[in-house]
């Protein structure tokens with residue numbers, strides 16, 4: 001057993017027993033801290049384990065995101081679940097199978113190689129025996145290191161991986177009370193919390209007497225500027241918090257720049273160069289003589305984005321004898337546990353349990369953790385009673401972390417032949433990740449309103465070694481001799497930003513791919529040909545060529561319709577996507593068609609991958625054409641869906657997706673892969689249809705009118 | 710608070726003693742334990758809470774329970790918890806028409822009302838019928854396909 005690479009998830013959970021439990025006859029419990037957010041990850045993990053263990057996928061149950069009963073792993077983010085946890089599960093399942101097989105061989109006096117498992121039943125030399133994986137597991141010690149026993153199957157021996165196994169969680173979610181919002185515990189009370197009008201606003205006066213006389217049966221909880229209510233009935237809690245709002249006076253909060261995005265563009269924050277590649281060691285990269293070719297430049301802006309989950313954030317918390325139990329749809333159960341430990345000053349490992357329960361789709365770090373603290377703070381006043389807190393739609397727009405606004409400046413220097421000789425990009429942005437517990441900070445909004453308050457959490461951006469935040473996908477994959485990538489992280493704005501699907505990638509790829517199109521136009525070369533000419537990576541070329549063929553590139557041009565292309569390898573190390581869209585400009589801006597070719601390495605579940613790619617294209621279309629959170633100072637003025645329209649059913653493009661099968665290569669996460677290329681493709685298609693470049697996101701009619709007059 | 714409010718849910722007579730202005734959504738979910746009907750926005754804007762009132766789709770979050778008095782309400786439980794499930798449910802699962810799945814119960818109820826009108830609606834007609842429903846995950850095309858399949862009598 002040589003040369004089998006481990007997985008980071010095995011560092012903290014090295015043993016087979018950390019991952020699997022076979023104590024119930026006919027059932028396998030697979031444990032992971034990764035959580036289902038609609039991406040089908042749990043089904044994919046089961047497929048991997050089922051293959052290695054030769055046990056039917058229906059026999060698996062997944063224990064996901066349970067801090068007491070499951071393994072400690074990093075949060076579910078950045079398309080890393082398959083690459084990291086999928087690998088750990090494959091190794092652990094293989095080790096388990098080998099341990100059971102050698103025990104069976106001993107008991108049956110057979111050669112281990114002759115032992116086979118058929119849906120958990122041991123066969124020797126093709127004949128069924130009375131032994132099963134479950135009977136063997138009773139005597140075999142599974143508390144042994146995975147890496148000492150693992151020898152995963154060859155790719156050709158896998159038969160569950162690579163099939164479109166239906167999502168195991170979807171039937172319940174389609175028709176039953178399967179979400180955290182639906183959780184109903186014995187004696188559960190309903191809590192609601194007052195969200196401040198802006199992040200920095202504090203309560204100056206609260207008329208508690210008026211509240212008590214109007215709602216004698218409602219418990220009011222105040223601690224500093226944290227104010228909440230607890231009622232037996234949910235509809236009463238909703239009315240009570242509306243009344244509490246009327247009884248509360250807030251101060252004005254901080255004074256901020258009139259235009260937050262402008263402030264990001266003009267920030268004096270230090271520039272951090274994250275990558276600098278020059279064609280000779282002494283070359284500064286900017287030393288190309290511009291007189292031999294041309295210099296093209298571009299500045300783009302993206303506004304703040306809301307997660308805008310269909311269900312607002314929710315949590316249920318219970319305190320019993322100093323122990324806190326929280327049901328949460330957090331993507332980081334262990335991070336949330338530890339952050340709650342900071343706020344309550346208790347040892348999180350000993351006294352706090354976080355149990356993941358699915359919520360509606362979120363696409364990064366939403367209000368999922370903040371609401372858990374809200375629930376825990378309210379529940380602390382009624383020990384023994386579970387308290388459920390559900391944010392209102394307006395709370396969710398106002399209080400959840402936002403996707404960061406960005407201003408990106410890029411410059412390309414072309415040589416005399418029109419080839420790109422140098423590329424330089426600077427991404428200005430607020431930080432893209434401030435999860436709770438990060439940097440030892442509580443990192444949940446209510447903590448900052450308590451008396452005494454916890455310090456506001458400001459953190460550094462995600463470094464490039466972890467895929468980068470503001471600079472994610474700012475580095476072109478194109479073979480350009482001189483590349484300089486930098487970012488400026490703005491930390492002094494009172495807007496809370498954190499991870500939203502793709503982090504900086506959509507804004508950077510939008511910019512970089514626009515520059516590629518402009519450079520191709522300058523060189524008089526077709527944009528697809530120009531890209532191919534600048535690529536050495538065969539996988540990158542293959543997706544672009546495939547998408548072009550699917551779309552019938554360059555397509556028919558007309559006055560108000562055009563195709564546009566966008567390409568990226570997510571994080572420059574994950575799945576490759578090329579997306580081509582057809583845009584029609586009339587009264588509105590419509591994306592009528594999208595074609596995508598994706599290479600995500602080994603495909604665990606083709607339909608699941610397909611679904612993720614489609615979903616990414618639709619969400620990216622919505623982001624590109626419609627979405628913007630609005631502000632008055634630091635007050636968010638986006639309150640409801642009418643202020644934040646997203647793509648409607650009748651506006652959704654027809655989509656074709658082709659997956660390039662690379663089953664001999666490791667699987668690459670694909671939750672985000674189609675998003676940034678779609679944003680870029682729409683930008684390029686609008687430019688071709690309009691004959692003018694729109695550099696602001698979202699690309700609305702108003703933005704077009706502003707750009708072309 | 711006045712007397713009990715009586716109506717029918719999924720063919721069963723129910724009686725609830727709540728304020729008549731209580732939104733139907735909370736009565737269904739919390740008083741009657743039918744929590745398959747989702748709370749999305751609570752403001753009539755997302756369609757997640759759609760149920761049928763005498764066969765007509767309404768948003769339960771901004772419908773007062775008294776509006777249901779003496780009428781028939783149908784919820785997702787009538788489609789999903791029957792054996793066999795409604796063909797729309799089969800079609801949604803066959804198409805894997807969802808990611809998080811949160812939007813589906815409301816959409817399925819709307820689709821049931823659409824199918825009750827008969828005929829085979831086109832993709833455009835289905836999309837137009839769903840325009841009051843939001844899906845954040847981008848499962849739209851699969852949902853439309855599933856409804857078209859169910860409408861044409863095809864199932865899983």
Ligand code: FES
Pocket residue numbers: 747748749750751752753754755756757758759768769770771
């Ligand atoms: S919850 Fe009723 S329409 Fe959104």
Ligand code: FES
Pocket residue numbers: 038310360361807808809810811812813843844845846847848
């Ligand atoms: S599948 Fe998530 S909102 Fe529709």
